[in-house]
Amino acid sequence: MGGKSRGPLTEPMFYVLMSFLKRDMCGTEITEFVERRTGGRVRLGPGTLYTLLGKFQDEKLIEETEVDGRKRTYHLTSKGRSVYQEELDRLRQCVQDADEEELP
Amino acid sequence: MKKIRKFIPVSLYDIPGMEQWLEKQAQEGLFPVHLGSWATFQPTAKREYRFRLDVIGKGKDADQPSEEQMELYRQAGWEYVLSIGRAYYLFYTTDPSAPELFSDCQSRGLSLEPLKKAQTSYLRRKIIVYSLVAAALIWALFFFESKYDVQPDRFVRLPLLLLNLFNPILLLFLLCAAFMVRIEFRDSRTLRRTYAALMEGLPPPPSPVPSKWIVWENKLQVALIVPLVLFVVVGRFDSLNPWKEIPLSSFHRPYVAIQELEQEPVLYWEELFDDPPFRDEPETYADVQFSFLAPTWYSVTQEAYSPQAGTQTNAFSPDPEDGKYRYSPDLDMTRFRLLIPALARTIARAQMDSYRLVNLEWSYEEVDYPGLDFVILATTDDPWQMAALGRGGNVAVFCYAGVEKLANHLDQLAAMVL
Numbered sequence: 001m002g003g004k005s006r007g008p009l010t011e012p013m014f015y016v017l018m019s020f021l022k023r024d025m026c027g028t029e030i031t032e033f034v035e036r037r038t039g040g041r042v043r044l045g046p047g048t049l050y051t052l053l054g055k056f057q058d059e060k061l062i063e064e065t066e067v068d069g070r071k072r073t074y075h076l077t078s079k080g081r082s083v084y085q086e087e088l089d090r091l092r093q094c095v096q097d098a099d100e101e102e103l104p
Numbered sequence: 105m106k107k108i109r110k111f112i113p114v115s116l117y118d119i120p121g122m123e124q125w126l127e128k129q130a131q132e133g134l135f136p137v138h139l140g141s142w143a144t145f146q147p148t149a150k151r152e153y154r155f156r157l158d159v160i161g162k163g164k165d166a167d168q169p170s171e172e173q174m175e176l177y178r179q180a181g182w183e184y185v186l187s188i189g190r191a192y193y194l195f196y197t198t199d200p201s202a203p204e205l206f207s208d209c210q211s212r213g214l215s216l217e218p219l220k221k222a223q224t225s226y227l228r229r230k231i232i233v234y235s236l237v238a239a240a241l242i243w244a245l246f247f248f249e250s251k252y253d254v255q256p257d258r259f260v261r262l263p264l265l266l267l268n269l270f271n272p273i274l275l276l277f278l279l280c281a282a283f284m285v286r287i288e289f290r291d292s293r294t295l296r297r298t299y300a301a302l303m304e305g306l307p308p309p310p311s312p313v314p315s316k317w318i319v320w321e322n323k324l325q326v327a328l329i330v331p332l333v334l335f336v337v338v339g340r341f342d343s344l345n346p347w348k349e350i351p352l353s354s355f356h357r358p359y360v361a362i363q364e365l366e367q368e369p370v371l372y373w374e375e376l377f378d379d380p381p382f383r384d385e386p387e388t389y390a391d392v393q394f395s396f397l398a399p400t401w402y403s404v405t406q407e408a409y410s411p412q413a414g415t416q417t418n419a420f421s422p423d424p425e426d427g428k429y430r431y432s433p434d435l436d437m438t439r440f441r442l443l444i445p446a447l448a449r450t451i452a453r454a455q456m457d458s459y460r461l462v463n464l465e466w467s468y469e470e471v472d473y474p475g476l477d478f479v480i481l482a483t484t485d486d487p488w489q490m491a492a493l494g495r496g497g498n499v500a501v502f503c504y505a506g507v508e509k510l511a512n513h514l515d516q517l518a519a520m521v522l
Binding site for chain 2: 027050072
């Protein structure tokens with residue numbers, strides 16, 4: 001699935017990709033990041049996270065960089081960064097559209 | 105510790121239904137230790153458990169989740185219990201504050217993709233295999249033509265196929281296959297509906313649990329499979345085994361003995377020679393078959409030998425050719441008692457066709473015989489002859505190679521159907 005054909009990201013997908021922007025992350029760190037970033041509004045279930053990590057790996061949006069016992073660390077690929085950027089642009093456009101059509 | 109087994113009253117593809125049923129069992133003090141064709145539980149303290157099924161991803165170990173997955177789930181308060189075939193891992197938690205395994209519907213939907221793909225591919229493969237088998241059968245029945253067959257008739261043997269279709273083992277097999285296919289298609293529909301709902305961000309469709317019908321389905325599957333395995337694998341039921349060759353010495357149903365047909369004395373191989381027959385299979389034996397349309401259906405195959413050897417010591421022929429060969433006539437007989445007498449003539453013709461030596465030109469004629477519905481005689485230029493006699497649902501078909509004329513022995517043959 002390419003960036004242009006994949007359609008909008010779900011909220012958990014968007015935040016999981018966001019978690020890799022500044023550094024490589026392992027599963028637990030991603031969960032903590034998303035919870036902290038959203039002020040507890042988005043709590044990733046472990047099944048959700050594990051499914052998304054598998055899917056992003058299949059789509060080559062992230063890649064495994066380190067295996068340390070039970071801990072696996074992942075890195076955002078340039079394709080992943082571009083998918084994230086596209087979604088961010090889409091969301092910005094949504095917000096801009098909404099701002100221009102302010103509620104009465 | 106005592107284990108308790110139960111039939112599972114939900115489809116394995118009804119994920120929420122399965123989870124609810126396991127939670128109900130746990131409330132009654134039963135914790136799952138094995139889930140397959142049936143569920144095995146061990147007693148546990150009655151408490152609130154949450155069970156969740158998680159699809160085993162493509163290329164993952166079916167025995168247990170990866171260490172990474174196990175650790176992620178454990179940190180969120182979930183413990184691995186067991187795997188269900190190659191489809192799911194089962195996790196549980198007793199912590200009410202543990203987050204759901206899947207925090208949104210779409211990600212749960214995505215997790216089902218490997219299972220959905222595997223099931224679609226399995227069903228597709230199955231349809232292809234069934235279609236190929238059906239196509240091969242249709243080809244063999246209606247389009248196959250042997251280059252040696254000088255009088256092909258593609259339809260004449262179909263009545264025998266009808267009898268075979270009503271063989272209890274085949275019926276049981278077809279019943280099992282139809283039953284399994286029905287369950288597989290229903291499971292596939294359940295999975296597709298669940299997937300579609302989740303991917304649209306909706307909860308899975310509600311399931312009617314527990315379902316007594318699914319319990320009965322499971323019981324019926326076992327009830328059908330057990331006798332099928334007994335019939336086919338163990339093969340103890342000789343009378344239902346079409347391949348069983350019974351020695352004539354222990355066969356007590358009526359048949360025309362080849363010695364009664366011959367003017368000159370003939371003997372079975374064992375009576376004449378000490379050595380075993382030169383072929384591995386017995387030459388003289390009976391086969392018993394069964395069809396619900398033909399409760400009596402058996403064949404007797406006989407080969408006999410003249411005590412007088414030919415000039416060529418090891419050559420045998422139904423036609424002695426001036427003493428060159430040892431005279432060795434053959435007599436095959438198949439007898440039916442049909443539940444539907446209207447089938448008698450077509451079954452007789454079908455059996456004659458299955459006896460027919462395909463490279464010979466056969467002439468058929470009907471003759472009258474008092475008390476019989478029909479007598480069909482078939483002859484060739486060779487010593488081979490056939491006769492089919494019928495009265496009501498009783499049919500006897502003979503195939504003979506020797507110096508006698510079957511037409512001269514109708515009294516003996518008619519005794520099989522009168």
